[in-house]
Amino acid sequence: MPEGSTGARSGHALSLRNLSKVYGSLAAVDGVDLDVPRGSFLTLLGPSGSGKTTILMSIAGFVEPSGGSILLDDTDITRFPPDKRNFGMVFQGYALFPHMTVADNIWFPLKVRGVSKADASAKIKNALELVQMGHLAERYPSQLSGGQQQRVALARAIVFEPDLLLLDEPLSALDKKLRADLQWELKSLHQRLGTTFIYVTHDQEEALSMSDTIIILRDGKIEQQGVPGELYEKPATRFVADFLGKSNFLEGTVGEVKDGAFTYVCGGQPLVQAGAAKHTKMSGQVLIALRPEKIALTTERPAATNAVSGQITAFNYYGSAYHFQVKTEALGDLIATTPAWTCAIEPSIGNTIWLGWEPDASVVVRDR
């Protein structure tokens, strides 16, 4: 446990080799290969039905894979029952035992390992303090708020020093503010424990804010994986660009290619894109993803390489930012966001504004 630990624990590595799970004729997980480095915080991100929970449940041992294998530091654990894996798990909805006090809930994993309550008391206390719940040890779960229950579930999952910590959408039932607080706490807990975390969520914000690595899943397959910044800045496909953050999609015909950039024509409007013209279709069509916050909004025509004008059709004010919907002649409807306090345009519907961005602000993505 953290206090008094030598810090030598570096977590365990987990590998999935060609993992698959078939339900009837539907492949929930379809040949997934994955390496989770020691001590890392890895997030499986995807919409419902993408197979992320099935993968986590296979790792935990609750779902028997149809094919492939799961390795923990080179040990094949594919056929191990859940209780022989020594993984901590935080369930969606917490799954605290309602007939036990907080302290007894946390004692449970130690108790089944043959530790008496007296011997476990120091560990129980440590775990509770780690999640700032020391004062509520004698309460029953039904007497706790959602956030407190979540902390207890966490303490219960780490008290026996598991080889891995598996988290199944642990924050999904909490309100927005609490969710944001717990993201900080989870991340700092991960740093203090050094345990390998595998986290499942459909919330892209949670994935971006906490993970070392994000695996984006779609229809049981890995769509793209990488560090959060890389995934956000360089989405490989339309799906990733749309699922991780928001994007405008510009579909154009490739024109001239030179000097690590190319021109393309979108709705009659010539535009410039940095990089190679990848993933072009037979017809010469290319798909460009443009993040809303990378568009500069001005009242006059900007000096930016790419500039179009349009009319504001709707806007939302978020305190820190404005989100605009702009109707343009050539590119159709675009969304653009800007920090509210530096907003250079008059936010009113019908107002004509200019949108400008540089060739390296957008990325070429595959249309899938």
Add this chain to the structure above:
Amino acid sequence: MHASLRRVYWWLIAPAVLLMLVFYIYPLIQVLWISVTDPVPGLGNYSELIDRALIHRIWMTTIRVCVITTAITVVAGYIVAYTMAQVGERQRTWMMFCVLLTFWLSVLIRAFAWVMLLRTQGLINTGLQELGLIDQPLRLVRNEFGVIVGMVHFMLPLAVLPIYSNMTGIQERLVSAARGLGASPWVAFKDVYLPLSKPGLISATILVFVFSLGFFITPALLGGGKVVMISEYIQVSFEETLRWGQATMLASTLLFSVFLSLALVARFVDLKKVFGAR
């Protein structure tokens, strides 16, 4: 609430109250009344509870049969309910149908069916003899064994239903959580599932025990006069020996013992919670 409105509500429940008074409370008071006035006023009938060995024996038989019946029924009911909670939707529907099926058969028919199965020349004895497992027919009926078989059969749905309904409220995820935290299947059941199904077990135990105490037809038919329980003796006193004072005394005692057992249980568990009133 407005006073006049409250008066209207009282009038609305008046028919129900009246019905209870005429058909339930009044006869009950009469039973109590006869028990202290017939044949002579006083507690003479009740002193038989202490003095007469026959009544002691009947009470002991009643309690023994009820306890054994309750224990077997609740354990068997738990197993059936647990299976129902685990299997798929289709199997569950079939199991529920089979459990409820016995409710639709007359208790008389069921008792006679057991007599046919268990008697000396019945299916079970002849079957076992033809298989060469026994030489002499077993005595399966007209004794406590037969009575308990018949009573367990009758009571089983009464145990299955409350246990099953309690089990449907237990989150399957909690058992998974226990397994994930390192508990073997048995420990996960013993430490998590079983304690959570306790309310169902308690209500089933109370229901079956209370029903068993006053059970009449099955013990009378399967006991064949050899296993006399309180309710059968009440019937004998009323209709054959015509000792109404004794009969009503036993009936009142039966009623009190139901209250007593409920009061005992209530010391340990919140009955309102168990029966879903809270």
